[in-house]
Amino acid sequence: METCEPNLLWFSAVAVKKKKRIAVIPGDGIGKEVTVEAVKVMGATGAPLELTHFDWSADRYLQDGTTLPADGFQMLARDFDAILCGALGDPRVPSNIHAKEILLGMRFKMDLYANVRPVRLLDASLCPLKGVEPADVDFVIIRENTEGVYMDMGGAFKRGTADEVATQEDISTRKGVERVIRFAFELAKTQRRKKVLMADKSNVMTYAGGLWQRVFKQVGEEYPGIERQHMFVDALCLHMVREPRQFDVIVTNNMFGDIITDLAAALQGGLGVAPSGNIHPGRTSMFEPVHGSAPPFAGKNIANPVGAILSAAMMLEFFGLNAEAERINAAVLKSVRQKKSTQDIGGTLGTREVGDWIAGHV
Numbered sequence: 251m252e253t254c255e256p257n258l259l260w261f262s263a264v265a266v267k268k269k270k271r272i273a274v275i276p277g278d279g280i281g282k283e284v285t286v287e288a289v290k291v292m293g294a295t296g297a298p299l300e301l302t303h304f305d306w307s308a309d310r311y312l313q314d315g316t317t318l319p320a321d322g323f324q325m326l327a328r329d330f331d332a333i334l335c336g337a338l339g340d341p342r343v344p345s346n347i348h349a350k351e352i353l354l355g356m357r358f359k360m361d362l363y364a365n366v367r368p369v370r371l372l373d374a375s376l377c378p379l380k381g382v383e384p385a386d387v388d389f390v391i392i393r394e395n396t397e398g399v400y401m402d403m404g405g406a407f408k409r410g411t412a413d414e415v416a417t418q419e420d421i422s423t424r425k426g427v428e429r430v431i432r433f434a435f436e437l438a439k440t441q442r443r444k445k446v447l448m449a450d451k452s453n454v455m456t457y458a459g460g461l462w463q464r465v466f467k468q469v470g471e472e473y474p475g476i477e478r479q480h481m482f483v484d485a486l487c488l489h490m491v492r493e494p495r496q497f498d499v500i501v502t503n504n505m506f507g508d509i510i511t512d513l514a515a516a517l518q519g520g521l522g523v524a525p526s527g528n529i530h531p532g533r534t535s536m537f538e539p540v541h542g543s544a545p546p547f548a549g550k551n552i553a554n555p556v557g558a559i560l561s562a563a564m565m566l567e568f569f570g571l572n573a574e575a576e577r578i579n580a581a582v583l584k585s586v587r588q589k590k591s592t593q594d595i596g597g598t599l600g601t602r603e604v605g606d607w608i609a610g611h612v
């Protein structure tokens with residue numbers, strides 16, 4: 251018999267009986283295909299949702315130059331409870347300007363400071379490591395989402411000459427570091443996890459690392475029941491592959507978080523199955539798979555929709571619709587274990603067929 255994983259309670263929200271308004275931004279490439287399936291599966295739960303689709307994407311940008319309307323972020327924050335996004339990025343827009351404005355725009359301008367990226371192995375067959383079982387890979391990475399090198403501060407001097415100089419600033423603010431570290435401890439408390447590990451490169455990046463170290467210690471002291479750990483981010487990569495069992499909650503900066511969540515996705519079966527939430531507690535937050543638009547996969551009905559479907563389940567939990575979220579998680583687990591899945595995780599079905607199967611089992 252299939253077993254269902256327990257409800258993870260990401261956000262300790264309480265359901266309010268009112269239709270939840272969701273802005274859906276499928277975006278580019280496989281983002282469009284996986285979002286259709288996530289919407290289908292959410293619909294099958296019968297959750298009280300009201301969906302509005304936005305066509306912000308490379309297609310729209312190439313048509314009329316719109317990335318998103320001038321009041322786009324205010325409108326999203328005012329008129330919606332959450333956003334479900336597919337992926338943004340298209341080789342026809344080499345500057346990636348639309349993705350930057352839409353995706354990074356939501357993260358930065360809506361101040362979605364905690365990027366929550368769970369890492370859970372659904373079936374042993376999905377892990378590239380030997381002898382690793384689902385119980386061995388169950389942790390969550392909290393990536394700071396509004397600062398770091400992503401602030402796009404820097405410049406180029408004597409560009410195009412032999413004397414060219416390029417700088418790219420890495421910004422950490424006291425407030426930014428403190429709130430994301432506190433978020434990590436709060437999440438550990440809610441999920442009854444035992445450890446929070448902060449990863450940095452404070453042996454080299456001494457100023458930023460010093461700030462992260464001090465704040466981690468200070469905030470951590472407020473949570474005496476939770477163990478504090480530290481690793482340099484390079485060593486963390488090694489340990490994640492050699493001994494993934496030891497991790498519970500990991501908190502780190504924006505760039506390190508970006509890199510280690512792709513590595514962590516590999517432990518759970520690849521980018522096709524990794525979900526995420528871009529959260530500011532109490533505000534309109536955004537949910538999306540960790541993967542991008544995978545241009546070579548686009549339009550072929552081969553992309554795995556599970557990352558998007560699990561992101562939708564995280565969104566329902568964010569609303570406090572825990573029972574509906576749990577039904578999605580259980581149906582996904584069944585589909586993966588019964589190989590009712592796409593090729594990347596050992597199945598033979600297409601994107602739509604996986605979505606249909608999961609929707610039929612929620």
Ligand code: NAD
Pocket residue numbers: 280284336337338339340341346349353520521522523538539540541542543544545546547552553554555557594
């Ligand atoms: P990607 O995540 O799109 O794809 C990398 C590889 O991962 C793919 O070639 C494929 O092998 C695998 N993969 C990803 N999603 C999959 C799925 N659903 N099912 C099966 N396999 C899957 O990363 P990339 O190729 O580096 O980037 C492509 C574009 O997407 C770029 O423009 C990039 O900037 C953008 N991007 C956007 C986001 C986002 O919107 N959040 C995230 C990452 C990359």
Ligand code: IPM
Pocket residue numbers: 339349354508540542
């Ligand atoms: C991610 C992506 C984005 C990031 C890119 C597309 C800007 O890689 O969501 O992980 O670097 O944050």
Ligand code: MN
Pocket residue numbers: 508509512540
């Ligand atoms: Mn990434």
